[in-house]
Amino acid sequence: MRLYTCDAIRRIEDLLVDKYGFDFFQLMDYAGNAVAEKVLARFPGIKSVAVLCGGGNNGGDGLVAARYLFLKDIAVKVIAASRFERSSLQTMKNKTILEKMGGTLLTSEEIGDTELLRLLDESDVIIDALLGIGATSSPRGEYLRLIRAVNQSQTPVVSIDLPSGLDGSTGEIMGEAVKADITVTFWGPKVGLYVMPGKEHAGEVLIANEEFVSDRLFPDLGEIIKKDLHLVSVPEIKHLLPPVTLSYHKGKRGSVLIFAGSKKYKGAAALVALGALRAGAGRVILVVPEGCLVPGVTPETIVFEVPSRDGTLAADSYIRAMDEFGDIVSSIVIGPGVGRTNGVRDLVSYIWEQSQVPTCMDADALYFLPEIGEGALQRRHDVIITPHEGEAARLMRSKASCVSAKRLEFAKSIAEKWGTVLLKGAGTIVDDGNRTSVIKDAHPCLSVPGSGDVLSGMIGAFLARGLGCYEAGLCAACLHARAGVSLGAIRGNDGILAGEIANRIPIEIKSVSELEREPLL
Numbered sequence: 001m002r003l004y005t006c007d008a009i010r011r012i013e014d015l016l017v018d019k020y021g022f023d024f025f026q027l028m029d030y031a032g033n034a035v036a037e038k039v040l041a042r043f044p045g046i047k048s049v050a051v052l053c054g055g056g057n058n059g060g061d062g063l064v065a066a067r068y069l070f071l072k073d074i075a076v077k078v079i080a081a082s083r084f085e086r087s088s089l090q091t092m093k094n095k096t097i098l099e100k101m102g103g104t105l106l107t108s109e110e111i112g113d114t115e116l117l118r119l120l121d122e123s124d125v126i127i128d129a130l131l132g133i134g135a136t137s138s139p140r141g142e143y144l145r146l147i148r149a150v151n152q153s154q155t156p157v158v159s160i161d162l163p164s165g166l167d168g169s170t171g172e173i174m175g176e177a178v179k180a181d182i183t184v185t186f187w188g189p190k191v192g193l194y195v196m197p198g199k200e201h202a203g204e205v206l207i208a209n210e211e212f213v214s215d216r217l218f219p220d221l222g223e224i225i226k227k228d229l230h231l232v233s234v235p236e237i238k239h240l241l242p243p244v245t246l247s248y249h250k251g252k253r254g255s256v257l258i259f260a261g262s263k264k265y266k267g268a269a270a271l272v273a274l275g276a277l278r279a280g281a282g283r284v285i286l287v288v289p290e291g292c293l294v295p296g297v298t299p300e301t302i303v304f305e306v307p308s309r310d311g312t313l314a315a316d317s318y319i320r321a322m323d324e325f326g327d328i329v330s331s332i333v334i335g336p337g338v339g340r341t342n343g344v345r346d347l348v349s350y351i352w353e354q355s356q357v358p359t360c361m362d363a364d365a366l367y368f369l370p371e372i373g374e375g376a377l378q379r380r381h382d383v384i385i386t387p388h389e390g391e392a393a394r395l396m397r398s399k400a401s402c403v404s405a406k407r408l409e410f411a412k413s414i415a416e417k418w419g420t421v422l423l424k425g426a427g428t429i430v431d432d433g434n435r436t437s438v439i440k441d442a443h444p445c446l447s448v449p450g451s452g453d454v455l456s457g458m459i460g461a462f463l464a465r466g467l468g469c470y471e472a473g474l475c476a477a478c479l480h481a482r483a484g485v486s487l488g489a490i491r492g493n494d495g496i497l498a499g500e501i502a503n504r505i506p507i508e509i510k511s512v513s514e515l516e517r518e519p520l521l
């Protein structure tokens with residue numbers, strides 16, 4: 001599904017006016033009406049609503065929503081952050097209509113903090129119409145005071161278009177932002193509602209008036225919006241998953257060579273292997289240091305022990321493994337549990353520089369990339385790296401908090417420097433330097449030990465099955481997230497085991513293949 005930046009949305013609105021003759025008053029009416037409808041549908045039986053309006057057109061949408069709710073006999077109080085002195089004609093007109101109808105319009109400046117909180121707490125729903133796509137800097141003044149009050153109140157919050165204070169094009173928070181339960185957005189999915197931290201602030205996203213932005217009305221839609229920015233959920237990966245037929249044998253499914261585990265971290269290797277097997281790899285070969293027998297490894301895994309150096313793998317592990325299995329290896333996974341010894345550094349360096357096989361680098365392997373790459377780094381087109389925010393920060397010599405705040409930007413920079421990147425975390429981002437996808441599904445139950453090891457094994461399997469790095473990352477991240485959603489729905493947020501995530505993958509693959517075919521990315 002295409003994702004929209006705020007610029008694209010503005011162009012679409014301008015085109016609706018220029019090409020089809022809508023006026024902005026009509027568009028605002030569509031928007032506000034849709035919000036009122038969604039609020040009524042989601043919160044049936046509500047008696048009172050507080051609508052917080054800014055002075056821009058987002059505030060105008062709020063005034064329209066207020067009017068439609070008022071007409072349904074709901075007690076509506078508009079609390080305005082601005083006196084509408086510099087508002088657009090359509091916002092002014094909607095303010096006048098509501099006033100003439102007898103609606104209650106208060107100005108926030110005239111309401112003290114205690115009274116403000118009381119008004120919000122006494123309402124059944126808060127509608128946040130302070131700032132939308134027009135906000136360009138951190139909220140200040142009354143806007144900031146109202147955002148803080150909304151976040152302090154226990155009343156459910158519905159944000160119009162965007163949670164106020166959120167950058168709709170990036171998911172970044174401009175200082176502070178409303179934490180909504182529901183966001184009703186217009187025309188199409190905006191990037192910032194799906195990228196963390198915006199994703200968490202947006203709550204559930206409902207898209208209104210999406211039917212206006214069709215290829216039928218806008219044959220040149222591809223020119224208007226960035227074609228390389230996608231929201232990916234299971235329907236979109238259906239066409240990517242490699243088909244399996246009766247004539248298949250394990251050789252056709254490809255062979256994954258995994259470098260994982262150490263004396264200290266043995267279990268990681270077993271989980272990578274399990275992830276690879278569950279994602280449909282034909283052969284899974286696990287290269288581990290001697291004496292580091294992997295507990296719980298499934299018997300379907302081929303275990304290849306190599307001499308240990310300081311309880312970890314060494315550079316010659318690669319040569320030994322390739323001597324034995326080189327003619328069948330179709331992908332490599334390196335990193336989970338390997339440790340951070342000199343031997344591992346040499347191994348990672350060797351694979352980065354010498355290997356010709358599509359490779360997934362994860363965990364400790366990423367620790368060494370900055371120094372390996374120092375000076376003569378060649379970006380690799382057949383490598384996918386899978387950092388969490390802390391590892392991403394190290395790669396870019398930054399802080400994890402900076403990566404968390406600007407996930408899209410960091411993912412792009414890493415992809416441009418190293419190769420395809422999969423930036424872990426809710427709203428996982430996959431970027432190959434040219435294309436960016438955000439994974440729609442996410443679930444808190446996925447944040448458990450070993451979850452990432454399973455993911456890297458899955459990526460190894462999809463690479464082995466012939467997918468490119470970007471496509472393998474998309475399929476693995478999407479199915480992994482989907483497994484989390486399925487498990488979480490039954491078992492809740494806590495205590496899911498990484499192995500259970502892996503074991504869920506075949507069912508998720510089956511459910512994808514049974515879906516109706518969706519348009520290609």
Ligand SMILES: NC(=O)C1=CN([C@@H]2O[C@H](COP(=O)(O)OP(=O)(O)OC[C@H]3O[C@@H](n4cnc5c(N)ncnc54)[C@H](O)[C@@H]3O)[C@@H](O)[C@H]2O)[C@H](O)CC1
Binds near residue numbers: 029059136139141
């Ligand atoms: N184009 C249309 O007719 C439609 C727009 N829709 C809605 O309108 C908003 C975008 O409206 P816009 O007027 O461009 O901007 P905002 O309302 O988001 O904000 C501008 C407003 O806020 C003040 N302001 C900006 N930044 C700050 C800040 N950091 N602190 C305090 N105040 C700030 C600024 O002075 C302006 O007054 C869009 O999201 C839709 O909700 C409808 O969809 C219908 C068609």
Ligand SMILES: [K+]
Binds near residue numbers: 160162163
């Ligand atoms: K808003």
